[in-house]
Amino acid sequence: MHGVPLFSAESLESDITANNFSGQWDMRRRGFFESNEVFGFNPTEYLENFKYSFQIQDVNLPGEFILEAGVGSGVLFLELAKKSPQSHIIGVDIASTVFFLESNVRHYENAHIIQADIALLPLKSLRIDKIYSSGVIHHTANMRNSLAELYRLLKKRGSLFFWIYPAYIFCAYDALRKILYRPYKWRRSTRLCFSWLMAPAMFLFFFITGKYSYKNNLENFQTIAFRIFDNISPEFQHRSTADEILTLCHEVGIDDPLKINDLGVLCVKK
DSSP states (O other): OOTTOOOTTTTTHHOOOHHHHHHHHHHHTSSSSOOOOOOBOOOOHHHHHHHHHHHOOOOTTTTOOOEEEOTTHHHHHHHHHHHHTTTTEEESSSHHHHHHOOOOOOTTTTTTEHHHHHHHTOOOOOOOOEEESEEEEGSSSOOHHHHHHHHEEEEEEEEEEEEEBEEEEBHHHHHHHHTSHHHGOOHHHHHHHHHHHHHHHHHHHHHHOOOOOOOOSOOOHHHHHHHHHHHHSSSSSBBOOOHHHHHHHHHOOOOOOOTTTTTTEEEEEO
């Protein structure tokens, strides 16, 4: 469909999180939130974070297969397609954002995008060199199954980086979500209005307390409204301790996971 292989087409309509995230990225493209950044980060910062996560200096890795599991806005996926011409870049997402991204990367021969559930990926085992999944696994129904599926794809000595919400750090957005009743079932327009209505109060809270939740500086209203919308839209939003993630890795068969910041994890398949 629209040049994108569909492996979980039914999710576009029936899955709450897929449907809500589809609407979220569509509204961002239409100018309801921030425009030049995504969650307050620009494309260059996303690329730098990718390199830092894998502890590499260059993203153009000849012959390597790089998978981004959960492309979201596609800002990193597009940057990798541009800056890694000798690598094979594969993007996966369950939401309809894949159709928009396909039209932007179709002229890059090294880039491929598919629509699928990361807990059931249509890819062969032991084929991927690097897998990057930031802010995705914690939105799936079963984090263990999702992580195991990603790890299955890794080649020997391949690397997997994933980032999930830490439970041990106070997050104002999560605190707001917890006092609401199933906000992910609200109409999209209701979530949008609520996010913008709450943005000034959240801005004031950050300004007074300095507890910025995700970054070390005060963000603008557009980014704050976008973060609120992002936090109240998914059906599942798991938060984990470092010990819980260590246990999860061991259950999947991952040895010696390396914790990077809060709470990113780098794994190498032996």
